[in-house]
Structure formats: structure tokens, C-alpha cells
Amino acid sequence: xxxxxxxxxxxxxxxxxxxxxxxxxxxxxxxxxxxxxxxxxxxxxxxxxxxxxxxxxxxxxxxxxxxxxxxxxxxxxxxxxxxxxxxxxxxxxxxxxxxxxxxxxxxxxxxxxxxxxxxxxxx
Numbered sequence: 001x002x003x004x005x006x007x008x009x010x011x012x013x014x015x016x017x018x019x020x021x022x023x024x025x026x027x028x029x030x031x032x033x034x035x036x037x038x039x040x041x042x043x044x045x046x047x048x049x050x051x052x053x054x055x056x057x058x059x060x061x062x063x064x065x066x067x068x069x070x071x072x073x074x075x076x077x078x079x080x081x082x083x084x085x086x087x088x089x090x091x092x093x094x095x096x097x098x099x100x101x102x103x104x105x106x107x108x109x110x111x112x113x114x115x116x117x118x119x120x121x122x123x
Contacts, residue, residue, distance in 0.1 A: 001025040001112045003095050008117030011085055015121075019080040021095030021114060028052045028071055032101035033078045034110060035069065037119075039091035046108075047093070048080060049101035058101055062088065085121045092116040 007019040021033065034049035048059045048069040057069050068081040078095060098111025 001097070003097065003112060003114035005093065005095055005114045005117040008093060008119050010120040010122065013086060013121055013123045015085050016081070016083045017085065017119065019082065019093055019095075019117060021078040021080075023076045023078070023097065026097070028073050028076055028078070031097040032099060033069075033071065034096050034099055034101060034106050035078075035080050036094045036096060037089070037091040038094070038116075042091075044094070046106035049099070049106045050078065051101040056101065056103075058103070058105060060105075082119075085119075087121050087123055090119055090121050092118050 002024045004022045011017055029052050032049055032051045035047045036044045037047045038044040048067055050057045050069045050071055066084045070079050094114050094116040096110035096113045100107035
């Protein structure tokens with residue numbers, strides 16, 4: 001099982017980025033996929049997730065209306081489109097599989113994690 005993130009970088013406030021999480025060793029049909037953010041000096045927190053069985057999604061309140069999670073099952077890849085980026089969005093974004101993507105949030109425990117990709121937002 002391998003998860004590889006890409007798409008991070010530096011952007012000005014108000015800009016956009018699209019993160020990708022390419023999966024190998026398993027098929028997305030069987031798992032929920034989550035995106036997490038860890039800012040310097042802070043704990044890792046759930047940002048968004050998608051449940052592959054029915055494409056149900058969840059977002060943390062601070063990104064609702066700005067971020068969109070989606071999946072391309074043919075490519076076995078999950079995307080996180082991030083628009084109107086703010087300084088509070090900065091951090092390392094990591095995708096993970098094997099947890100629970102619920103109506104009210106993401107489980108803290110996930111089975112497999114990627115290495116992460118860095119987002120910097122300048123003002």
C-alpha cells in the first residue's frame with residue numbers, strides 16, 4: 001500500500017492549488033480517504049474526507065465552500081481542490097486511508113499515510 005501526494009507549493013492568499021493523492025496497492029472502492037493538515041507547532045487535524053462506497057464527503061468548517069474533495073477511481077487518485085487560500089491553510093497536507101469518514105467528522109485513526117506535501121500561503 002502506497003500513497004503519494006503532490007501539488008503542494010507556494011501561493012498568494014486568494015489563490016488556488018490542487019493536491020493529488022495517488023494510491024497503489026489497493027483500490028479506492030474499498031476505503032475512505034482523508035486529507036489532514038499539520039501546521040508548524042500544531043497537531044495534525046482532519047480537513048476533508050470522502051467515502052468511496054457512496055462518495056459521501058465531509059469538510060472541516062474552516063474550509064467549507066473553498067475546498068472540494070473528489071476521487072478518480074480509474075486513476076486510483078484522490079484530489080483536494082483548494083480555492084481562496086488563506087494563511088491559516090498553511091501546513092503539511094497528508095492523505096490517509098482506512099479510517100472512518102463520517103457525517104460528523106473523521107476518525108483519528110487511519111491505517112496508511114502518505115509522506116505529505118507542503119502548502120505555503122503568502123499575504
